[in-house]
Amino acid sequence: MTLSSPDEYQKNTIMNEQIITVQNLVKKFGSFTANDNLTFDVYRGEIFGFLGANGAGKTTALRILCGLSAPTSGEVKVAGFDIYRETEKIKKNIGYMSQKFSLYEDLTIAENIQLYAGIYGISSKKRKAKMAELLKNLELESAKNKLIAGLPLGWKQKLAFSVAIFHEPKIVFLDEPTGGVDPITRRRFWDLIYEAASNGITVFVTTHYMDEAEYCDRVSIMDAGKIEALDTPAKLKEKYNAKNMDEVFIQIAR
Amino acid sequence: MKQLKSFIKKEFFHILRDPRTMLILFGIPITQLLIFGTVIKNEISDVHIAIYDQSKDETTMQITNKLLSSGYFILNQNLESTDGIEAIFKKGKVKQVIVFENDFGQKLIREGNASVQLIADATDPNLARLVTSYTTGIVNDYIKKMHPNLQMPLKTEPEVRMYFNEEMKSAYQFVPGTMALILMLISALMTSISITREKEMGTMEILLVSPLKPVQIIIGKVLPYLILSIINGFIIVSIGHFVFGVPVTGSFVLLMLETILFILMGGIFTPVESMPSWAQIANHINPIYYLMRMLRMIILKGSGFFDLLEEFIALSGLGILFLSLAIWKYRKTT
Incomplete structure (x- = not known):
């Protein structure tokens, strides 16, 4: 399924089911406070945008949610599991893709998929079926045995995303997934995000592209380690009396 | 197990597809071993010699035969006078001239004393020393066997025996040396590079976010290089054995076990x-x-x-x- 515009995307966010809860999250690096008392919830099935200028602390927060970094203090639950005690359970339920697209350059497309399927313990029968579907969706069937290194950046990103949700996680974390590509390629990437969301996967995405912010169900805007605003793009625009998210962002981050 | 299997498979892909890694793993050890083996030498073989035999009796003939059949020497030419000796050395091919005096065999039996002169090209002092001492050894050995009652021409000849490496072969020294060097190179350098590469490429985070346990990641990184090290060790020992004639006196399994221990305990992974x-x-x-x-x-x-x-x-x-x-x-x- 490929969607031609975000408007076709059927919202199936369940507003009363929290999949991520964050309370008073603090992360300090020495005397520098990267995350200053963050409190927010993410609901199941929504596309949650995490915005902020470089160095605002968004990647730090995302890394804590993924278990890559430990918080200094605060309570965090991801997919219903405690981040301090149940990291192993969290890991099985999340997918992750970083700005450095997360595939092995010297492996082929098929080998990358086999690796991830193996790491997440997916049976080979299921893997074969899902891989065929994935390659068909991305129109990469003929490139199956090509090395990742030879693919265009846009393809790599789409493939990396598809691999990140290959094990059907509850949440997928995307850390500036579309860096370095043109708006049209970004748009195509977002089609995949909508598809994942309509299949019930919660999407947590950091970005500094404001056109992408418009595509999110809700966005939080961070500045200097604090969340300065958190709402739907429509309500934020209304509140700040702005034409688009760009203006909202400029007013908040100055 | 399935997780680990997929991970190890991937590591092998990395190794086998990177020509530089393959070169470091297999090209360097073999080249190094062959270079060391042919260049660095403490023993001699096929050294060209010339003989000026003034006596030409049975004894000198037999000594000559013994020298030439030892494998250390090749007869370049027979001389008829002492005049050409310097000229021969200047050509560079001949490293030693052996001069038997007149009536060598007769004198030996009658007087119990006959002289043989060894003239060596000492531009390479180490080689000259080796060549003359090999020759002395062979000559003395022959005379002692043929005429047990005679006193040796050299009054005191210490009998030296080199245990474990009777012929003082340098291969015995550099084969284990190369092995240690190579294994250090592989285990230390290659594994740390492969881990650093994951960090540089950003794929390390993917592994850390995944349900892979740290122990699986470490084993996945160590095991492929361990296997390759064992293969490498096998190649080195085989070259040492078949090309340079170094025997493995002890257990090959023990050798490999100790090798594995070195790799694991060398402070490389810990x-x-x-x-x-x-x-x-x-x-x-x-x-x-x-x-x-x-x-x-x-x-x-x-x-x-x-x-x-x-x-x-x-x-x-x-x-x-x-x-x-x-x-x-x-x-x-x-």
Whole structure:
């Protein structure tokens, strides 16, 4: 399924089911406070945008949610599991893709998929079926045995995303997934995000592209380690009396 | 198990697809071994000699035969006078001229004393010394066997026997040496590079976010190189054996087990910082510790000389210490 515009995307966010809860999250690096008392919830099935200028602390927060970094203090639950005690359970339920697209350059497309399927313990029968579907969706069937290194950046990103949700996680974390590509390629990437969301996967995405912010169900805007605003793009625009998210962002981050 | 299997498979893809890695793993050890084997030599073979036999009796003929059948010498030419000796040496091919005096055999039997003159080209003193001592040995050995009652031409000849390496073959020294060097190179360098590469490429985070346990990641990184090290060890021992004739007297399995131990315990996978404190202190007299640090700093961090000053001083200090100990020990034994 490929969607031609975000408007076709059927919202199936369940507003009363929290999949991520964050309370008073603090992360300090020495005397520098990267995350200053963050409190927010993410609901199941929504596309949650995490915005902020470089160095605002968004990647730090995302890394804590993924278990890559430990918080200094605060309570965090991801997919219903405690981040301090149940990291192993969290890991099985999340997918992750970083700005450095997360595939092995010297492996082929098929080998990358086999690796991830193996790491997440997916049976080979299921893997074969899902891989065929994935390659068909991305129109990469003929490139199956090509090395990742030879693919265009846009393809790599789409493939990396598809691999990140290959094990059907509850949440997928995307850390500036579309860096370095043109708006049209970004748009195509977002089609995949909508598809994942309509299949019930919660999407947590950091970005500094404001056109992408418009595509999110809700966005939080961070500045200097604090969340300065958190709402739907429509309500934020209304509140700040702005034409688009760009203006909202400029007013908040100055 | 399935997780680990997929991970190890991927590691093999990385290794087998990178020509540089393959070159370091297999090209270097084999080339090094062959170069060491053919260039560095403490034994002689096929050295060209010339013989000026004034006596031409049965005894000198037999001695000549013995010399030439030993495998150490090849007869370049027979001389008819002493005039050409210098000219022959200048050509460079002939390294030794053997001169038997008149009536060598007769004198030997009658007077119990006959002289053979050895003239060697000492432009390579080491080779000259080896050539003359091999010749002396063969001549004395022959005379002793043929005429047991005679006193030797050389009054006192110490009988030297080199245990474990009877022929003083240098291959016995450099085959194990190369093995240690190569295994250090592979286990230390290649595994740390492969881990650093994951960090650089950003794929390490994917592994950390995944349900892979740290122990699986470590095993997944170590095992492929361990397997390759064993293959490498096998190749080195085989070349040593079949090309240079180094025997493996002990158990091959034990050899490999010790090798594995070295790879696992060399401080390569266990950072020094996580060793118990006594081991950390002990590690400071281990030159490999400093070598590893310097290798890592230069290769991975691009450190300059002054960043490495501490390691440099420590390693030089250890070098001087061990060298002095060696000299002191040497003096005591001679």
